[in-house]
Amino acid sequence: MTTNPPQAGVPGILPEGAGPQGLDTKFLQQLDSAHYLHPFTDHAALREHGARVIVRGDGIYLWDSEGNKIIDGMAGLWCVNAGYGRTSIADAVHAQMLQLPFYNSFFNTTNVPAVQLAALLADISPPQFQHVFYTNSGSEANDTIVRMVRRYWQLAGQPGRQAIISRRNAYHGSTMAGASLGGMAGMHAQGGLPIPGIHHIGQPSYAEGGRGMSEAEFGLEAAGWLEASILALGPENVAAFIGEPVQGAGGVIIPPSTYWPEIQRICDKYDILLVSDEVICGFGRLGTWFGCELMGFQPDLIAFAKGVTSGYVPLGGVLVGGRVAHLLTEKGGDFNHGFTYSGHPSACAAALENIRILETEQLVERVALATGPHLKACFASLVSHPLVGHAETCGLTAGLNLVRRNGETVHDCEPFASTHVVGMLCRKHMFDNGVIMRAVGDRMIVAPPLSITVGQIDEMVERIRYCLDLTLEEVTQRGWMD
Numbered sequence: 001m002t003t004n005p006p007q008a009g010v011p012g013i014l015p016e017g018a019g020p021q022g023l024d025t026k027f028l029q030q031l032d033s034a035h036y037l038h039p040f041t042d043h044a045a046l047r048e049h050g051a052r053v054i055v056r057g058d059g060i061y062l063w064d065s066e067g068n069k070i071i072d073g074m075a076g077l078w079c080v081n082a083g084y085g086r087t088s089i090a091d092a093v094h095a096q097m098l099q100l101p102f103y104n105s106f107f108n109t110t111n112v113p114a115v116q117l118a119a120l121l122a123d124i125s126p127p128q129f130q131h132v133f134y135t136n137s138g139s140e141a142n143d144t145i146v147r148m149v150r151r152y153w154q155l156a157g158q159p160g161r162q163a164i165i166s167r168r169n170a171y172h173g174s175t176m177a178g179a180s181l182g183g184m185a186g187m188h189a190q191g192g193l194p195i196p197g198i199h200h201i202g203q204p205s206y207a208e209g210g211r212g213m214s215e216a217e218f219g220l221e222a223a224g225w226l227e228a229s230i231l232a233l234g235p236e237n238v239a240a241f242i243g244e245p246v247q248g249a250g251g252v253i254i255p256p257s258t259y260w261p262e263i264q265r266i267c268d269k270y271d272i273l274l275v276s277d278e279v280i281c282g283f284g285r286l287g288t289w290f291g292c293e294l295m296g297f298q299p300d301l302i303a304f305a306k307g308v309t310s311g312y313v314p315l316g317g318v319l320v321g322g323r324v325a326h327l328l329t330e331k332g333g334d335f336n337h338g339f340t341y342s343g344h345p346s347a348c349a350a351a352l353e354n355i356r357i358l359e360t361e362q363l364v365e366r367v368a369l370a371t372g373p374h375l376k377a378c379f380a381s382l383v384s385h386p387l388v389g390h391a392e393t394c395g396l397t398a399g400l401n402l403v404r405r406n407g408e409t410v411h412d413c414e415p416f417a418s419t420h421v422v423g424m425l426c427r428k429h430m431f432d433n434g435v436i437m438r439a440v441g442d443r444m445i446v447a448p449p450l451s452i453t454v455g456q457i458d459e460m461v462e463r464i465r466y467c468l469d470l471t472l473e474e475v476t477q478r479g480w481m482d
């Protein structure tokens with residue numbers, strides 16, 4: 001650790017002592033450590049090793065400042081669906097910035113890309129969606145949803161409907177409302193969360209809660225927790241239920257096929273708004289444009305972000321179904337909500353070009369018909385590894401559990417002691433050997449760019465298998481397999 005932080009404004013690109021990318025990695029790490037507070041990061045731990053400096057991307061590959069080439073198995077943060085290095089997105093944003101970099105949509109004004117994107121989103125989303133409200137992120141989309149559903153019930157003459165039901169281990173963002181909707185205990189422990197009126201039921205994780213049941217039975221059981229919660233709160237007090245079609249940050253939790261249709265039935269029965277957080281599942285991740293289409297339900301509202309621009313420029317929003325849009329636009333008056341950058345023309349230009357790429361290269365269909373099934377077969381084959389308990393795949397996202405003892409079913413596998421942090425150890429081997437997986441406890445997950453080819457999936461899985469071997473060697477040496 002330096003006691004004399006380098007001066008701000010000193011360029012990080014130095015000819016002398018520079019690595020293969022022409023960058024002085026140590027120097028950048030010192031500046032980073034001295035000035036940059038990272039999201040969701042333990043800075044004491046970060047200081048010890050220094051941050052890895054990512055300098056370039058192309059397709060599914062990243063390069064760090066030391067010249068290492070890495071397969072990005074997480075598409076940035078679940079968002080670079082079209083892959084890195086898309087010149088046409090950069091060109092579209094460049095052209096828009098020269099034409100009109102920014103104008104707001106307040107006070108009865110609009111801009112061309114925001115209008116074009118709204119119409120395109122109405123076209124590619126399920127038929128009940130004809131309207132969009134723009135934000136800059138997924139968190140802001142979910143904040144918007146909290147205000148919008150409560151406003152809806154006010155307009156509908158049932159202002160008592162304030163409660164929103166979500167799930168434990170859900171991720172809905174990091175703002176006050178987003179983190180409150182989310183079910184992450186570690187986030188609720190900081191900052192006085194959740195805000196009032198948010199309630200959580202259990203997650204539909206068969207591995208966690210399905211012992212002694214078939215998957216189909218468990219799906220109905222887990223959906224039943226919603227009905228129990230509605231009855232406990234009183235249906236006249238419940239505004240909405242929100243969930244991710246497949247939970248992402250929670251560890252790629254794929255619900256049984258019986259779950260979402262039963263959730264839909266329960267919401268219909270009690271007249272409760274159904275909200276699908278599609279920040280990860282939207283824009284092709286599951287092999288359909290939106291995850292609700294695969295899971296078989298018709299939400300009233302959809303939160304989106306990440307994949308809408310493949311992360312090239314921040315953009316998020318809420319797709320608003322006919323039921324809510326009708327009241328808001330016909331008898332709502334002012335909805336006193338919005339952001340300076342709602343409908344940002346440069347961000348909307350990025351989204352338009354990104355969606356054009358997904359369409360013309362038929363990447364969503366490719367996930368459904370080719371790359372998704374191939375990833376599934378590859379992950380199924382990893383289960384033969386002595387360290388892998390079970391693996392699940394949905395579209396182009398997958399998770400596998402690292403276990404001490406392999407069992408017949410998911411419920412017979414024996415996990416490692418929680419203090420052994422095998423997931424983090426495995427993640428380090430992966431990063432050091434050119435592939436990025438994310439560790440959620442001892443569950444290792446991937447969500448690569450949708451542009452990945454079948455051959456590149458083989459290359460990724462080959463590296464994953466090699467790193468599982470290295471991890472097995474290390475945990476065996478440490479005596480954790482005994």
Ligand SMILES: *Cc1c(COP(=O)(O)O)cnc(C)c1O
Pocket residue numbers: 078136137138139140142171172173174244248249277278279280305306316
């Ligand atoms: C990432 C994520 C969010 C939050 O989006 P930000 O752009 O980080 O605010 C919300 N919901 C889900 C499901 C996400 O994965």
